[in-house]
């Protein structure tokens with residue numbers, strides 16, 4: 730970096746700042762879309778969810794969260810997130826484990842390369 734002038738460094742730093750801002754904006758937009766679907770939107774498909782490696786809901790389904798949910802998110806029953814027929818049938822009964830916010834719970838997620846343990850439905 731010693732070969733760069735201060736002016737050239739300023740250009741690079743400004744580009745880096747622009748990239749950081751663009752990434753933050755994309756992440757916020759993804760969070761907004763996830764939040765909108767969590768409150769009454771269509772159910773998530775398994776491909777849109779990250780499943781726990783071992784942790785399951787009281788109903789037997791794996792705990793999961795939607796991709797892009799952000800740091801304020803939480804683990805929830807995947808059956809609830811998918812709005813599956815069994816979830817709808819169970820409505821009103823105390824069948825599901827309560828949501829587990831990231832800030833209070835440390836749950837191991839499945840590996841994103843598809844290897845290792847997962848509670849993802851086969």
Ligand SMILES: [Zn+2]
Nearest residue numbers: 786788806825
């Ligand atoms: Zn459940």
